[in-house]
Amino acid sequence: GAVVSQHPSWVICKSGTSVKIECRSLDFQATTMFWYRQFPKQSLMLMATSNEGSKATYEQGVEKDKFLINHASLTLSTLTVTSAHPEDSSFYICSAEQGTGSYNSPLHFGNGTRLTVT
Amino acid sequence: GQNIDQPTEMTATEGAIVQINCTYQTSGFNGLFWYQQHAGEAPTFLSYNVLDGLEEKGRFSSFLSRSKGYSYLLLKELQMKDSASYLCAVRDSNYQLIWGAGTKLIIKP
Numbered sequence: 001g002a003v004v005s006q007h008p009s010w011v012i013c014k015s016g017t018s019v020k021i022e023c024r025s026l027d028f029q030a031t032t033m034f035w036y037r038q039f040p041k042q043s044l045m046l047m048a049t050s051n052e053g054s055k056a057t058y059e060q061g062v063e064k065d066k067f068l069i070n071h072a073s074l075t076l077s078t079l080t081v082t083s084a085h086p087e088d089s090s091f092y093i094c095s096a097e098q099g100t101g102s103y104n105s106p107l108h109f110g111n112g113t114r115l116t117v118t
Numbered sequence: 119g120q121n122i123d124q125p126t127e128m129t130a131t132e133g134a135i136v137q138i139n140c141t142y143q144t145s146g147f148n149g150l151f152w153y154q155q156h157a158g159e160a161p162t163f164l165s166y167n168v169l170d171g172l173e174e175k176g177r178f179s180s181f182l183s184r185s186k187g188y189s190y191l192l193l194k195e196l197q198m199k200d201s202a203s204y205l206c207a208v209r210d211s212n213y214q215l216i217w218g219a220g221t222k223l224i225i226k227p
Contacts, residue, residue: 006160043219044161044205093160103148103209104168109160 006110146211
């Protein structure tokens, strides 16, 4: 159980275009999902916390108008990178917790999306 | 500030044992997670420690000392497929997960 599906697994786009990434919890409901970004050889960096039915909470330094997050249902969150630029090229990973938010609830991750902006 | 330290890279031999250390300074402590991440893939959950001591799961064991702000992941009978990065993460008092940069483990035949 606790499968998180992320799509697409990789995408190449031109500078100035927008890219949408989907994250689905397949066999459980996720009130909260998390979006991370990871640059090569670096740690996971939390971008935002996505809450079903309400606005996402963004980490300091993350532009909410550039990284649009929508969490319309208990099983789907989307991240849209608007007007992408080469510096947005990175590995984007979503995750969700199965359970009621107890401290020992591990995060279950999607397989990630490799974004390359040319 | 909050900080988690892990060695950047380690090398070990197939069949051997390796210990990956993690030290942390965080605002409160509500458990420590270990994840495995193969190159180009998402992390997968390995273990969770909240009380002092050793938790064993097959070839993998994880140890925690809260007084020392220290944990280690012990991998036994190493296999080539264990080549990956190992991430240490601490849940702080605000329920936030603080991530280490990960330790890249290279297994040689």
